[in-house]
Amino acid sequence: MPQDFFGRIVYILNRNGMSYINGAINTMIIAVVGTFIGCLIGFAVGIVQTIPLEKKDKLFKKIILRIVWFVLGAYVEVFRGTPMMAQAMFIYFGSSVVFHINMSMWFAAFFIVSINTGAYMAETVRGGILSIDPGQTEGAKAIGMTHVQTMLYVILPQALRNIMPQIGNNLIINIKDTCVLSTIGIVELFYATNGVAGALYTYFEAFTVAMVVYFALTFACSRLLRFWEKKMDGSDNYDLATTDTLAHTSGLYSYTGNRDKEEA
Amino acid sequence: MNQEQVIKISHLSKTFGKNVVLKDIDFSVSTGDVTCIIGASGSGKSTLLRCLNLLETPTTGEILYHDRDIANLHKEAAAYRAKVGMVFQSFNLFNNMTVLGNCMVGQIKVLKKKKEEARASALAFLEKVGMAPYINAKPRQLSGGQKQRVAIARALAMEPELLLFDEPTSALDPQMVGEVLDVMKQLAKEGLTMIIVTHEMAFARDVASHVVFMADGIIEEEGDPAQIFSNPQNYKTKEFLSRFMRG
Numbered sequence: 001m002p003q004d005f006f007g008r009i010v011y012i013l014n015r016n017g018m019s020y021i022n023g024a025i026n027t028m029i030i031a032v033v034g035t036f037i038g039c040l041i042g043f044a045v046g047i048v049q050t051i052p053l054e055k056k057d058k059l060f061k062k063i064i065l066r067i068v069w070f071v072l073g074a075y076v077e078v079f080r081g082t083p084m085m086a087q088a089m090f091i092y093f094g095s096s097v098v099f100h101i102n103m104s105m106w107f108a109a110f111f112i113v114s115i116n117t118g119a120y121m122a123e124t125v126r127g128g129i130l131s132i133d134p135g136q137t138e139g140a141k142a143i144g145m146t147h148v149q150t151m152l153y154v155i156l157p158q159a160l161r162n163i164m165p166q167i168g169n170n171l172i173i174n175i176k177d178t179c180v181l182s183t184i185g186i187v188e189l190f191y192a193t194n195g196v197a198g199a200l201y202t203y204f205e206a207f208t209v210a211m212v213v214y215f216a217l218t219f220a221c222s223r224l225l226r227f228w229e230k231k232m233d234g235s236d237n238y239d240l241a242t243t244d245t246l247a248h249t250s251g252l253y254s255y256t257g258n259r260d261k262e263e264a
Numbered sequence: 265m266n267q268e269q270v271i272k273i274s275h276l277s278k279t280f281g282k283n284v285v286l287k288d289i290d291f292s293v294s295t296g297d298v299t300c301i302i303g304a305s306g307s308g309k310s311t312l313l314r315c316l317n318l319l320e321t322p323t324t325g326e327i328l329y330h331d332r333d334i335a336n337l338h339k340e341a342a343a344y345r346a347k348v349g350m351v352f353q354s355f356n357l358f359n360n361m362t363v364l365g366n367c368m369v370g371q372i373k374v375l376k377k378k379k380e381e382a383r384a385s386a387l388a389f390l391e392k393v394g395m396a397p398y399i400n401a402k403p404r405q406l407s408g409g410q411k412q413r414v415a416i417a418r419a420l421a422m423e424p425e426l427l428l429f430d431e432p433t434s435a436l437d438p439q440m441v442g443e444v445l446d447v448m449k450q451l452a453k454e455g456l457t458m459i460i461v462t463h464e465m466a467f468a469r470d471v472a473s474h475v476v477f478m479a480d481g482i483i484e485e486e487g488d489p490a491q492i493f494s495n496p497q498n499y500k501t502k503e504f505l506s507r508f509m510r511g
């Protein structure tokens with residue numbers, strides 16, 4: 001084995017490149033799938049938590065809704081308030097000992113990351129929905145939309161846009177935090193690196209490579225999401241559509257404050 | 265006259281906690297009426313309009329819509345609101361949609377119209393308020409007067425039987441007030457039934473067929489605009505108008 005730092009790194013890459021790649025792939029699969037399902041859970045919980053209760057509502061609906069809210073609130077608090085590593089051990093080993101369910105390791109991994117992300121996203125989504133100007137809801141109601149239609153076409157698209165940065169944040173946290181799943185035996189990037197380091201006793205070099213890979217993954221994801229946000233915003237300009245094409249060809253105007261008399 | 269009564273309110277009251285905002289309100293509106301509601305700030309004008317649109321639930325009293333009490337509608341409130349439009353002081357255009365989208369979404373989702381049909385009618389109403397060139401703009405790219413004209417087009421696109429306006433020009437710079445009032449004058453001329461809360465006294469005098477003056481949750485005086493503005497009977501009306509005329 002080479003004696004200098006860079007030599008060792010090149011040596012590790014040549015010898016164990018594939019383990020890193022496989023580890024990174026597993027990390028990304030768990031992080032992306034977990035974040036995605038977590039977002040779905042978060043949206044479902046956040047939407048249910050913001051269902052308006054009115055005085056006129058039936059007693060039955062009120063009771064059911066309050067019970068559901070209590071259960072969801074407990075879910076959010078418990079999963080936000082305990083470490084994911086402990087949850088992983090508790091769920092993966094606990095399920096087989098207590099309930100005699102043999103979860104596959106992978107199912108457990110997706111389950112744990114999703115349910116965790118869901119708990120965080122639920123709060124984010126709830127906040128995102130509540131932060132939308134009530135005028136938007138009134139505007140929708142005033143043209144006869146029901147609560148479901150209002151949510152679907154007016155509130156959620158705006159809430160989703162507002163919480164995009166949080167979704168990105170969660171993805172990045174998940175890319176890093178999947179390393180706790182090595183405790184239940186998932187061969188993700190951290191586990192793979194540990195193997196490489198132990199086999200050759202090159203902890204510093206092996207983890208240097210791991211750090212670079214982790215950073216590359218998170219950085220790429222954050223840029224990609226930033227790009228996606230920009231796309232969601234649409235262009236800052238709009239085409240002035242002219243009904244009379246002879247009068248002026250439609251050009252690209254950009255907004256510059258008060259320009260309301262311009263079409264005259 | 266073959267005017268049909270659209271809305272008849274009787275003994276309507278609204279309290280928020282201990283605060284009595286509307287006290288025993290009675291009034292009615294028939295097709296083609298342009299009713300202007302005037303009165304000091306805090307007199308309950310907005311609350312009255314919001315009760316009419318069921319954005320607030322009246323505490324007591326009834327609101328008859330074609331002789332049917334709708335004050336306590338629950339499930340059908342949305343269907344009722346589709347027929348009674350509302351234009352807000354703060355526009356409330358959907359920020360996630362373009363001008364065209366704002367005027368189409370209600371037609372498609374609520375009235376279940378086909379997309380092409382909704383588009384054609386949205387374009388016609390945008391044309392009417394002079395906003396047709398801006399169909400691709402987002403609300404944040406428009407001036408206040410433009411936003412309010414789009415909001416009016418959005419409400420018209422639902423082809424409401426009755427249109428409520430809550431101080432549609434109060435959030436606008438003076439030079440934009442005119443463009444919105446012109447649109448509303450045009451609608452009045454075409455016979456649209458409207459209830460307008462406004463501080464624009466000259467507009468109310470010119471356009472209204474009926475004027476309602478409110479003070480402290482009570483209708484103090486109502487009548488035709490000539491009478492209210494030139495010969496008010498109630499001393500509160502006199503005081504309010506004289507304060508207004510002096511500026």
Ligand SMILES: Nc1ncnc2c1ncn2[C@@H]1O[C@H](COP(=O)(O)OP(=O)(O)OP(=O)(O)O)[C@@H](O)[C@H]1O
Pocket residue numbers: 280283285303304305306307308309310311312431
């Ligand atoms: N949601 C609410 N909760 C409690 N009080 C309210 C609520 N909405 C209105 N009020 C009270 O009701 C009274 C009447 O308000 P309203 O908005 O109807 O007046 P207004 O005549 O429209 O005034 P303005 O000309 O300023 O718009 C006010 O004293 C207000 O504080």
Ligand SMILES: [Mg+2]
Pocket residue numbers: 309310311430431
């Ligand atoms: Mg008001």
